[in-house]
Amino acid sequence: MSDNKKKTGEPDRSLINTSEKYEMEYWTKKFSVSPQQLTGAVRAVGSNAKDVEKYLKDKNDK
Template identity: 45%
Template sequence: MADNRNDTGSPDRDRISLSEDFEIRDWTESLGVSEERLREAVSAVGNSADKVRAYLNK
């Protein structure tokens, strides 16, 4: 299913999608990490933004 860039409600902010370039760019900037590090974190803990933040802050 295509992601609607105009729909930025809570579910969109709670999950990290690696299938859209703009989402990868936004999350890497927001979290201050490289794309490689973001992909590593999502692979390790899933796409929950809270879990990815916790993983990156270890």
């Protein structure tokens, strides 16, 4: 689902949109992962940033 550029207001920082380049750059840097790892995590647990962060952390701890 793409961002609605006409919708103004506070952005939802708790969701990850892998279709937007700037979001991919931000989240891959924040979680220190590759774009492929981030995309895989979003596919596995959904776009909620907290869920993705937990998934990536749990996966790296193994």
